[in-house]
Amino acid sequence: MNYLSTIMENKLVVTIAVILVTFAIRYLALKLVGKNQRRNGQDQRSLKSNIKNFLIFVLVLLLINLWADEIQRFAFSLAAFAVAIVLATKEFIQCIIGFFYWMSSRPFRVGDWIEVDQYAGEVSQIDWIKTTVLEVNIDTYQYTGKTLSIPNNRFITSAVQNLNFMKRYAIHSFVLVRDDSNINPFSFIQQLRSNAKLYCHDFEDVALRYNQIIEHKMGIKITGPKPTIEVGTTELGHIKLEVTIFCPTDQTMEIEQKITADFFALCQGEQTESVLAE
Structure with missing residues (x-):
């Protein structure tokens, strides 16, 4: 009894023995079926296939039952290893998913x-x-x-x-502020709008076509191509002009500087006229 228990504890020996016994039974069964086939002249290929599949199925069940504890521990270890790998490479996995999102x-x-x-x-x-x-x-x-x-x-x-x-043309907006309450921006706003339109005149036709292409592609109405200037005040009550132009990207700062210079020059002229009137 002790000898049998010792053999059962050595699962590797038992595994080899089970495999050998199974294949021996398979060999004898197939040989017996082959003799009957030659004797009776009947086609026994289906029976042979069933015997092979049945014995393989029995062998697998025996091996799974024999190594159940080890398989379970291995599965847990594999799962823990997989979780560790996923946690360690989570950012990389997300990046790869992001790449597939971009591809799709x-x-x-x-x-x-x-x-x-x-x-x-x-x-x-x-x-x-x-x-x-x-x-x-x-x-x-x-x-x-x-x-x-x-x-x-x-x-x-x-x-x-x-x-x-925006790589070629941009909707560029900027704000001009003046804290002099004696200045009336409506007295020169038309002049400032005319100047802004003049600065955008050279590319007006191209800007119009590009503006239409963008609106058609996006399906919405966007500002442009004519420059707009709106008068308002800040929270402190200072004069504020909101300027929006639709122009080539590489000319935005140049045109902004020109309009800014005109604004302060017109403000200075308005202020001078106000002083002379007094």
Whole structure:
């Protein structure tokens, strides 16, 4: 009895014995069926196949029952290992999922301007893990010289703005403020609007076509191409002019400086006339 228990504890020996016995029974059964087939002249291939499958099924059940504890421990270890791997590589997995999201939806392409988490720039390269972006100052529309590496998982967790239409033409808005209460901006607002329109005259036709293309593509009405200037006041009661122009991206700051210079010059003229009148 002790000898039998010792053998049963050595599962490897028992496993080999079970496999040998199973294949021996399989060999004898198939040989017996083969003799009957030659004697009776009947096709026994179906019976042979059933015997093979049945014995393999029995062998698998015996081995699973024999190694049940080890299989269970291995499964738990494998699951724990898999969980550890997933936790350790969670960010990389999310980045790969973000890459597949980009592949399926294509919200932008290489060469487009995008904005993600307040970072804006031109997409220069996209791989499985990250997207390389050449940073652009969204206020001046100029390259900063910095290169950003944005993990692809940001495309799932953050809003991605495609600014590609701003690469050539931009809706540029800026505010002009003057704290002199003696100035009446309505006395020169028309002159300022005429000056702004003059600065945008050279590209007016191209801007109109580009504006129409953007509106058709986006399905909405956008500002432009004519410049607009609205008069208002700040919370402190100072005079405020809100200027919006639709112009080539590389000319935004130049035109802004011209309009700003005209504004202060007109304010100075209005102030001089007010002093002379007094």
